[in-house]
Amino acid sequence: MSAAAAAVAATGPTAQTVIVEGVPVHCTLAGSDPNGSDPVVLLPGVGGTTASDFEFLLPLLARTRRVLAVDLFYGAAEATGLDGLLDQLAGVLRQVLPGRTVILVGFSVGATVAAAFTARNPTAPNPTAPNPTAPNPTAPNHSVASLVLVTPVPRASNRHRMLAALRSDISVNHPEALRSLDLFSAYSSTFLQLNSPEPFLPGANTVAQLHLFATCDLTAVLPQITVPTLVVGCTKDDLAGVEAARLLFASLPDARYTEIDSGHAVFVERPAEILAIIREFVSHPVSHPAGSMLEAARP
Amino acid sequence: MIGLQPVEVDTIIVGSGMGGLGMGIRLARETERSFLILERAHDVGGTWRDNTYPGVACDIPSHLYSFSYRTKSDWGQFYADGAQIHRYLQDAARQEGLLPHLRFGTDVRQMRWQPDVARWQLDTTTGSYRCRVLIIAAGRLSEPRIPEIPGLTGFAGPVFHSSAWDHSVELAGQRVGVVGTGASAIQIAPNIARVAESVVLFQRTAAYVVPRADRTYSDAEMRLLAQVPGEIERLRSQLFWEAEAGFAKRVGLPAAVAEFRDVALGHLASQVSDPELRARLTPSYEIGCKRVVLSDEFYPALSTGAVALEPSALDSLHSHRATAASGAEYELDVLVLATGFHTTQPPFATRVFGREGIALSDRWSRGMVAHASTTVAGFPNLFVIDGPNASLGHNSAVHMIETQIGFILGALDHLELVNADVLEVGREAEDAWMSEIDRRSASTVWLTGGCSSWYVDDRSDRLTLLWPDFAFAFRDEVGTFDPRGYRVSRAPVAVAH
Numbered sequence: 204m205s206a207a208a209a210a211v212a213a214t215g216p217t218a219q220t221v222i223v224e225g226v227p228v229h230c231t232l233a234g235s236d237p238n239g240s241d242p243v244v245l246l247p248g249v250g251g252t253t254a255s256d257f258e259f260l261l262p263l264l265a266r267t268r269r270v271l272a273v274d275l276f277y278g279a280a281e282a283t284g285l286d287g288l289l290d291q292l293a294g295v296l297r298q299v300l301p302g303r304t305v306i307l308v309g310f311s312v313g314a315t316v317a318a319a320f321t322a323r324n325p326t327a328p329n330p331t332a333p334n335p336t337a338p339n340p341t342a343p344n345h346s347v348a349s350l351v352l353v354t355p356v357p358r359a360s361n362r363h364r365m366l367a368a369l370r371s372d373i374s375v376n377h378p379e380a381l382r383s384l385d386l387f388s389a390y391s392s393t394f395l396q397l398n399s400p401e402p403f404l405p406g407a408n409t410v411a412q413l414h415l416f417a418t419c420d421l422t423a424v425l426p427q428i429t430v431p432t433l434v435v436g437c438t439k440d441d442l443a444g445v446e447a448a449r450l451l452f453a454s455l456p457d458a459r460y461t462e463i464d465s466g467h468a469v470f471v472e473r474p475a476e477i478l479a480i481i482r483e484f485v486s487h488p489v490s491h492p493a494g495s496m497l498e499a500a501r502p
Numbered sequence: 503m504i505g506l507q508p509v510e511v512d513t514i515i516v517g518s519g520m521g522g523l524g525m526g527i528r529l530a531r532e533t534e535r536s537f538l539i540l541e542r543a544h545d546v547g548g549t550w551r552d553n554t555y556p557g558v559a560c561d562i563p564s565h566l567y568s569f570s571y572r573t574k575s576d577w578g579q580f581y582a583d584g585a586q587i588h589r590y591l592q593d594a595a596r597q598e599g600l601l602p603h604l605r606f607g608t609d610v611r612q613m614r615w616q617p618d619v620a621r622w623q624l625d626t627t628t629g630s631y632r633c634r635v636l637i638i639a640a641g642r643l644s645e646p647r648i649p650e651i652p653g654l655t656g657f658a659g660p661v662f663h664s665s666a667w668d669h670s671v672e673l674a675g676q677r678v679g680v681v682g683t684g685a686s687a688i689q690i691a692p693n694i695a696r697v698a699e700s701v702v703l704f705q706r707t708a709a710y711v712v713p714r715a716d717r718t719y720s721d722a723e724m725r726l727l728a729q730v731p732g733e734i735e736r737l738r739s740q741l742f743w744e745a746e747a748g749f750a751k752r753v754g755l756p757a758a759v760a761e762f763r764d765v766a767l768g769h770l771a772s773q774v775s776d777p778e779l780r781a782r783l784t785p786s787y788e789i790g791c792k793r794v795v796l797s798d799e800f801y802p803a804l805s806t807g808a809v810a811l812e813p814s815a816l817d818s819l820h821s822h823r824a825t826a827a828s829g830a831e832y833e834l835d836v837l838v839l840a841t842g843f844h845t846t847q848p849p850f851a852t853r854v855f856g857r858e859g860i861a862l863s864d865r866w867s868r869g870m871v872a873h874a875s876t877t878v879a880g881f882p883n884l885f886v887i888d889g890p891n892a893s894l895g896h897n898s899a900v901h902m903i904e905t906q907i908g909f910i911l912g913a914l915d916h917l918e919l920v921n922a923d924v925l926e927v928g929r930e931a932e933d934a935w936m937s938e939i940d941r942r943s944a945s946t947v948w949l950t951g952g953c954s955s956w957y958v959d960d961r962s963d964r965l966t967l968l969w970p971d972f973a974f975a976f977r978d979e980v981g982t983f984d985p986r987g988y989r990v991s992r993a994p995v996a997v998a999h
């Protein structure tokens with residue numbers, strides 16, 4: 204640990220609403236960064252919110268740095284598609300963290316947004332990347348210093364479309380069965396054998412998030428992501444699929460990869476393990492060279 | 503055995519508990535160093551050799567409370583009892599070939615750095631020893647704390663500390679007093695109530711008690727762990743990360759703290775129906791500030807009257823009569839002191855003398871300090887396992903011990919690599935480390951929870967026992983030796999290794 208880190212004093216999470224192009228976006232800011240370390244921006248996953256996904260991560264990560272969690276309004280972007288979401292995120296960052304380079308952490312469809320945002324935005328110069336893109340000084344947008352993609356959905360497959368169709372069918376014809384389907388698909392068999400998690404609350408964004416889940420395809424823009432990236436796959440994830448995470452790792456020029464023994468809802472199943480991984484990566488993003496597979500901790 | 507020439511070895515480990523044995527196993531497996539393990543008792547096991555009281559058990563799952571490099575597929579219980587852990591450690595010492603390295607009955611009375619030869623000189627009850635590297639693994643819960651109770655020496659029956667249980671004393675038909683409400687007292691009281699005529703528990707401060715829900719592993723489960731590759735590691739990993747999540751409760755995450763408190767108070771409410779008794783058992787400080795105790799037997803024993811609760815401290819003794827601070831009086835035949843240990847001021851520190859003859863206890867006069875929780879400025883080639891800021895309130899001590907062992911092996915490798923003999927941390931590095939420890943401690947329940955606990959040094963109000971972060975962070979920050987902040991040098995005169 205460094206003496207500089209000693210100066211960081213944590214502050215409690217505060218919620219705020221930011222208006223971007225007339226759309227209200229909720230976000231939560233916590234922690235502080237007197238020594239100027241890059242803030243971390245968290246994007247929740249499909250069917251989730253900051254409250255449901257980052258209840259553990261947000262305050263505990265904020266013990267070591269500034270953290271902003273953003274609940275994008277997916278519904279408003281239905282007409283504009285993914286680009287609309289990226290504009291929303293850019294608007295939030297401009298208002299809440301003006302001029303700051305950020306570390307983006309996206310979970311599930313939040314990772315889709317995070318990856319697309321990074322591809323679209325000029326990156327901070329990064330000498331370790333094989334093909335550093337030149338920073339664009341005229342761009343008003345934020346640059347992303349590094350990126351964490353947790354059980355990401357970079358490209359919808361037949362399976363993703365099947366699940367979305369099944370879910371939408373059940374929500375019309377057997378709404379009460381929807382709870383079981385969601386629990387069943389979010390958690391691993393190991394977790395459900397030992398725990399009885401609460402059903403998910405229907406979220407205002409869920410349908411629009413599922414639309415993104417079932418239609419996205421970032422294949423064309425992936426080569427533009429040149430910042431140091433960590434991809435985290437979940438070995439028991441039947442929703443996003445661990446193969447997607449592995450392939451994404453292999454598709455990015457400056458990525459590392461690690462896996463967690465968990466279902467999709469990794470922030471509930473393994474909150475401390477994912478915190479450990481994120482905390483270490485955001486502090487030392489290039490301590491492992493591009494292309495390396497990080498060994499899981501063996502406690 | 504007592505000769506004039508000291509016995510010369512490369513490395514000496516003091517203590518043969520989890521820490522000393524874990525260190526010895528890795529030295530034996532991975533290095534060519536000559537080493538000895540000096541132990542004042544006549545067996546290995548430390549804590550688990552000394553604590554044999556009725557009901558002694560671990561409150562960390564057995565699969566986590568064992569070495570990662572000596573996993574055991576046939577733990578019979580989710581939480582092992584003390585005897586099982588003791589046997590595990592005895593087996594480890596024997597099977598890893600440590601017996602020839604062990605010197606029992608060897609109380610290390612003085613450890614003195616000799617700068618002229620760059621060696622540690624040890625005086626012990628079996629003679630003197632000299633070594634290049636000294637690793638102290640003397641424990642932090644190994645020296646019983648005996649309270650100063652007027653009349654204690656004049657008490658007309660057997661008196662013993664929980665960690666030195668006198669098994670020759672027959673408790674059947676006896677009136678027994680138990681002093682304390684820590685983890686030991688709460689395990690002891692319901693267990694001795696099964697045989698004693700009466701048991702009274704002197705409670706100065708109520709403890710938070712949460713369900714233990716111990717269970718046995720079935721034969722099939724044990725075979726699964728033995729036969730399917732990777733299964734035991736998966737289980738350890740799951741248990742470890744589950745325990746890690748518990749740290750949120752210690753740093754004042756309001757939701758996590760409230761949930762934890764609800765579990766404890768719900769457990770109390772479900773097991774104790776008498777509102778007055780319940781009130782007396784309800785702590786007045788925040789949960790987690792003192793060690794949270796796991797028990798399904800404690801409240802029922804009080805609720806049924808098998809154990810009587812005296813809601814104040816034991817004040818004085820006169821012959822058979824025990825008087826509590828409340829004024830209540832009890833006639834007792836046997837007194838059990840479950841009063842804990844000298845934690846913040848370890849007695850071994852009075853026996854260690856570093857550069858310029860300074861005693862470690864003087865260096866630590868305002869509380870224990872170390873760099874990376876393991877090395878102390880002014881004390882070259884000395885490593886302390888399970889010392890300053892190296893314990894946890896929420897996860898296994900073995901994880902911490904193994905982390906420190908990895909650090910020490912790395913430091914020894916470094917010395918070899920740079921072809922030096924002496925390694926010493928600088929004061930600046932140690933100070934920076936300590937101010938970071940203080941910063942992280944500030945928001946924890948141990949300093950904000952409104953209790954006095956054995957984790958905090960009352961001379962400086964600093965948290966000196968516990969590591970104020972996740973266990974994974976200890977592994978990240980201490981697990982690999984980092985030479986920055988250290989000075990290395992050659993021995994002033996050549997001495998044969």
Ligand SMILES: Cc1cc2nc3c(=O)[nH]c(=O)nc-3n(C[C@H](O)[C@H](O)[C@H](O)COP(=O)(O)OP(=O)(O)OC[C@H]3O[C@@H](n4cnc5c(N)ncnc54)[C@H](O)[C@@H]3O)c2cc1C
Binds near residue numbers: 608685
């Ligand atoms: C009742 C009880 C319950 C516990 N339960 C848990 C639990 O559930 N989970 C958990 O994580 N931890 C628990 N602990 C903490 C436990 O002490 C540690 O987990 C661990 O056993 C410490 O190992 P150690 O080797 O550091 O120290 P110890 O086991 O104390 O071993 C130190 C050894 O050093 C020897 N020694 C000391 N001084 C000298 C000297 N001058 N010369 C020679 N030899 C010396 C002692 O005789 C002893 O054998 C418990 C402790 C107690 C007392």
